[in-house]
Amino acid sequence: MSAMQNRCPQCGTPLPQGVPAWARTLTVAHAMTRDPVTLGPEESLMSGFEVMRRHRIRRIPIVLGDVLVGLLAEGDLKRAQPSALSAPEEEFHRVMEGTTVSRIMIEKPVTVDESLPLLEAARTLHTTKFGALPVLSGGRLVGILTDNDLHRCLVELLEQGG
Secondary structure: OOOOOOEOOOOOOEOOOOOOHHHHHOEHHHHOEEOOOOEOOOOEHHHHHHHHHHHOOOEEEEEEOOEEEEEEEHHHHHHHOOOOOOOOHHHHHHHHHHOEHHHOOEEOOOOEEOOOEHHHHHHHHHHHOOOEEEEEEOOEEEEEEEHHHHHHHHHHHHHHOO
């Protein structure tokens, strides 16, 4: 064993060298969530809130027909809703039912093509601190790549052991 070999900082076990060649061939299509839940731009904030809660998701692509027009993020939705502590319940419902997602959605979100190498998409998520990237194929929404998708993919790769 050479002195240059990397070792696990916890147990000292030698770590494998390099990334398996097959892992470098992974594309966004391998890791993305296909056919994501979507909303239209005229849906209410309450609809967005309920969809996120029901499906246990934090981002919703906003589409008009087949065209991606935005992305609704949980953080933006939370910032837009009145505080339950300082506003009466009626105010909360008025704002949430009376405001459309188009008012707070991220317009023209950064997107990726499903054929993009997964490494490039992961770098984009990491460097931009975005939690998700809508995935397009031929200009049509076909999926969404989230930070959770990347975590799941990493776990699967580590379980396979390279």
